Amino acid sequence: MINLVVALPAEARPLIRHFGLRRRPDASPFPLYDNDGISLIVSGVGKLKAAAATACLHAANGAAPDHAWLNIGIAGNGARALGEGVLAHSIKDAATRRCWYPPLVFQPPCETTAVLTLDRPASAYPETDSVDMEASAVYETASRFSTGELAHCFKIISDNRANPSHAVSAASTEQLVTQKLDEIEAIVRQLRQLAEEMTRLRAPPPEFERFLARWHFTVSERHRLHQLLRCWQLRVPERQLSPAEFGALARAGEVLVLLERRLQGLPVRLS
């Protein structure tokens, strides 16, 4: 699952069309769209709205821990060309001076940049940084929900020294995003792969739910069951356990004791 956070409807429209997203019918304080493992929320401009929308999308998607996040939006940069797409390698909040470094564990399809998130639009450009108004809030919030490797910010340069920000319009923004759909698609694909891998690793052993349905396990017993079933799966992957094999036992504690004893007799593998 990947969650996209954009500030403006003009940034959202090309993404909605490209990924075939549909408006979610459930009530949400922010416009929310999804389709086939991709969700998109339109936050509005600024850090507060961006953080709130990120949290809202997390909750709306079941507060799962391994979703990927991508903030997509326009940014200014004094030196870069209009329309250039850049992935943030560092994000600094201009107000708090806090800085984040999203770990890049895949080869990005574009250049990377430092992003400086401002509270208000500025007339001057920093020497090298790209400036926006949401990235730090989205990253700070999203990296509380997922690991930092799964949260990124992709910016498209909408203004520079030769083309100041007052010339940016909804139409030009929509065009800028449309021109960068290939790069966005490539990033989305890589992030989705990483998120799926994390989800797969976190998944409980296949027979876990069947044991839970058969006996009542306390929270700590559930953890122990999870561990023991995982060990079983790794020690004898060719033989799946069935709760029926423990059928005569009345209590969850007894199941755990027997499972532990049977595990001790299994061969130890290292690969």
Place this chain on the structure above:
Amino acid sequence: MIDTLYIENDVADHPRARRVCEQFPHAKKIRCERYTEVFNPASQNFRLQKRRPALILAEKFRHFVLETPHEFGVGGAHNYYFSHMLNCIYDCRYCFLQGMYRSAHYVLFVNYEDFQQSIVTTLARHDGEPVWFFSGYDCDSLALEPVTGFVEFFVPLLARYSNAWLELRTKSTQARSLLHMQPAKNCVVAFSFTPEEIWQALEHKVPPVQKRIDTMVRLQEHGWRIGLRFDPLLYHKDYRSQYTRLFADIFQKLRAHDIHSVSIGTFRIPAPYHRKMVRLYPDEPLFAGPLTKSNGLVSYYPELQQEMLDFCRTALSAYVPAAICFSCMQAY
């Protein structure tokens, strides 16, 4: 291999940092205030970062030389370690670094001269008594030598002090620096080994066992003192035959009577590190082994530990005297 460098602002002009940067002309260079901003955030995944670790160039300010945990050593009374680097280019599934650090990026502290000062002060405190300095605790001592120049700096430094001993601990075949140097009598190049089958299963990116044996032999022929480290010993049903074959392979090529020391220790991990490693690698059979938790440490059952240590001690006694065999069962 390394395509991203994070560089602390204060070391950007340090000659050693500049040299490292020159070796990676195409790498993305990202400035940061302190390495901890990149290395320490909670929301990181060691497993994912191992796919594409970056190198962080940083300055260390304190705790340059630290006492080793109790029971760590090869016979010396005063044992210290120092870490010019954090993390390792290899990816051994049993390694405690996965549990200790949040990030898999490599941190290189470029201010070697401050380590030097601390080493000299530590030596002075012991008034001529032998003092051991272990360098491969938080990293591999040799693996990144072409980048770090660690050996070139520290081996000649320690060689100047008659009461200093330096252990370089490695799984690397990066021996060029050592082969171009006059061997230092007070330096032990200690190679870590597991049998071929375990190397294949668990020691990802580590050079093959035979290549490491060959490197060790070349170093010994050049005059370097060699140490052997069978730590961790890893259990599975064929461990006896595999370790027997490993010992035979090594001692067939190495002059056993010239070996400085051999140490053995069974697999053990502090419980919090183990918990984190299982979370990172729930699909790893190693962690489904016959392990138990006791006194904050996860290790094999005591009887199994003892059996493995006894077996390996006996097997090694065919090649080396017991006086140079040490058991290391310290916590990290």
